[in-house]
Amino acid sequence: MDDMSTQPWAWDEQTWRSKVEHVRAGRSMKPAKWKNGARCAVALSFDSDHETNELRDGGKSIGRMSQGQYGNRQGVPRILDALAKYGAKATFFVPAVAALLYEDEQRRVVAEGHEIGIHGWIHELNSQLPYEIERDLMFRAADTLERITGVRPVGLRTPSWDFSPSTLRIERELGLLYDSSLMADDDPYELLERGEPTGIVELPVEWIRDDAVYFNMHRFTGLRPHTPPAAVYDIFYREFERAYEEGGLFLLTMHPHVTGYRSRIWILEKLLEEIARRPDVWVATHAEIAAFVKAECP
Numbered sequence: 001m002d003d004m005s006t007q008p009w010a011w012d013e014q015t016w017r018s019k020v021e022h023v024r025a026g027r028s029m030k031p032a033k034w035k036n037g038a039r040c041a042v043a044l045s046f047d048s049d050h051e052t053n054e055l056r057d058g059g060k061s062i063g064r065m066s067q068g069q070y071g072n073r074q075g076v077p078r079i080l081d082a083l084a085k086y087g088a089k090a091t092f093f094v095p096a097v098a099a100l101l102y103e104d105e106q107r108r109v110v111a112e113g114h115e116i117g118i119h120g121w122i123h124e125l126n127s128q129l130p131y132e133i134e135r136d137l138m139f140r141a142a143d144t145l146e147r148i149t150g151v152r153p154v155g156l157r158t159p160s161w162d163f164s165p166s167t168l169r170i171e172r173e174l175g176l177l178y179d180s181s182l183m184a185d186d187d188p189y190e191l192l193e194r195g196e197p198t199g200i201v202e203l204p205v206e207w208i209r210d211d212a213v214y215f216n217m218h219r220f221t222g223l224r225p226h227t228p229p230a231a232v233y234d235i236f237y238r239e240f241e242r243a244y245e246e247g248g249l250f251l252l253t254m255h256p257h258v259t260g261y262r263s264r265i266w267i268l269e270k271l272l273e274e275i276a277r278r279p280d281v282w283v284a285t286h287a288e289i290a291a292f293v294k295a296e297c298p
């Protein structure tokens with residue numbers, strides 16, 4: 001590490017401004033009204049990582065890979081059943097390797113009206129990769145999902161929300177409609193690259209609205225679930241309730257191998273029930289929401 005990167009207090013203004021301005025939130029793309037006059041939009045996403053969380057870390061633990069397989073055997077079917085019960089459409093972000101392991105799962109997801117978005121090749125961390133490798137993996141991931149499902153993906157969620165200095169450039173080269181990995185707002189906004197509007201819609205995530213933060217467990221580190229399911233439901237519900245009051249977007253990230261359990265799936269089911277009680281909520285895929293705000297906020 002050179003002095004320039006290890007001594008931020010010594011940077012000149014141009015250096016710190018340049019870092020901040022590389023990728024930035026531009027104009028808000030929160031529409032006055034959502035589709036069909038709806039007051040609020042709901043974007044539910046499920047990151048079907050399955051075994052790739054362990055493969056990304058070296059693939060040494062057969063136990064952790066079996067947890068990943070649970071995501072396919074129990075998690076995704078329970079989630080799809082809950083969505084079908086309430087007629088809700090959602091987005092599944094799937095690493096290409098997970099899609100190759102479970103091609104039928106992806107085809108069922110698409111056949112039931114849901115969207116599949118890009119989630120890396122093998123859940124790699126983009127910020128560890130040079131531009132050429134990140135670009136190759138992203139393009140191959142898009143091609144793989146298209147070959148399996150018959151639908152070209154239009155959105156990306158970076159694995160672990162690890163957005164590298166090259167990610168936005170590659171998203172533009174891929175011609176994507178939206179990204180869903182950054183956190184500058186509650187509501188959709190346009191991504192700027194060095195101050196230039198990119199036309200790419202950001203559908204913002206937050207760790208607050210991610211089940212993994214509350215529930216993940218790792219035997220050999222200190223990682224444990226500290227938040228009971230009822231408290232997690234309360235946080236998610238309050239995020240939805242306030243989005244409804246403000247006429248904004250409620251975007252939630254869940255994982256089949258985290259929420260798909262008998263003691264947790266009710267969180268999703270109860271949220272869907274609360275959402276369905278309000279007729280003026282538009283539940284849609286990320287692609288539908290990004291396309292709508294882009295048309296509404298030209």
Ligand SMILES: [Zn+2]
Pocket residue numbers: 047049119123159160
């Ligand atoms: Zn993931």
